[in-house]
Amino acid sequence: MRIRPAQPDDAAAIARIHVAAWQAAYAGIIDAAYLAALSTAQRETYWAQAIVQGRPRLLLAQDGDGAVAGWIAFGDCRDKDAPATRGEVWAIYVDPACWSQGVGQALWQQAREWLLEQGKADASLWVLAANQRAIRFYAALGFVPDPGSDRTITVAGAPIDEVRQVCPLARGG
Numbered sequence: 330m331r332i333r334p335a336q337p338d339d340a341a342a343i344a345r346i347h348v349a350a351w352q353a354a355y356a357g358i359i360d361a362a363y364l365a366a367l368s369t370a371q372r373e374t375y376w377a378q379a380i381v382q383g384r385p386r387l388l389l390a391q392d393g394d395g396a397v398a399g400w401i402a403f404g405d406c407r408d409k410d411a412p413a414t415r416g417e418v419w420a421i422y423v424d425p426a427c428w429s430q431g432v433g434q435a436l437w438q439q440a441r442e443w444l445l446e447q448g449k450a451d452a453s454l455w456v457l458a459a460n461q462r463a464i465r466f467y468a469a470l471g472f473v474p475d476p477g478s479d480r481t482i483t484v485a486g487a488p489i490d491e492v493r494q495v496c497p498l499a500r501g502g
Contacts, residue, residue: 330432332439335380335387335400342397343387344372350422358459363485385419388439390432399423401436403444406453408493416444416498418454437470444498451497455480458490472496 335343348367355364380387385402392398399422406417418440423432444452454472456463458479478493 330393330398330435331391332388332435333391335376335389337377337380339387339389339397340373340377340380341369343376343389343400344369346397346399346422346424347372347376347420349425353425353428354460354463355457358457359489360485360487386440386443388436390423390436392427397424398427398430399432399436401433401440403440403452408453411453412450414448414450415495416447416449416452418452421454433466434470441498449498451495453493453495455491455493458492464494467494467496470496 348369351359351367352364376387379385379402385404387400387402389397390399401421402419403416404419406415407419408415408417411417418437421433421436423436441452453475454467456467472494473496475493475495480491480493481488482491483489
């Protein structure tokens with residue numbers, strides 16, 4: 330597996346994985362009709378712009394054949410109450426066909442190294458409270474719930490609970 334920075338021509342692959350991962354991970358959590366109607370074209374436009382702007386930073390994982398297996402978006406923490414020394418995983422998605430093969434962990438390790446180089450002491454992310462698979466994955470990486478951080482967002486007209494998780498970035502963390 331090769332981890333590399335995303336390039337503008339990667340936007341289609343990023344969008345494809347974004348939609349496929351949402352449809353697989355959020356089945357039973359987010360309205361099925363909403364998930365079925367997700368647009369790769371809209372996401373491709375968004376990610377193409379993000380890559381050009383460099384915010385968030387995007388890394389891709391490619392398999393041995395060069396196919397994109399997953400990606401991570403990260404950078405400075407966007408939470409208003411976050412210290413300047415906190416980074417954030419904005420999103421991490423792996424092609425469902427590649428789940429449980431170490432792709433997400435490899436992406437996180439590269440992002441973690443970059444955040445450390447930028448002087449970050451810890452990193453946070455937001456996860457849907459009902460997404461137990463993701464919560465187990467993040468726990469294995471060292472993320473723990475940030476007490477009192479729960480919030481409710483609206484997706485497809487329905488309220489969905491999220492929780493912020495935080496991980497120290499110290500070497501070995």
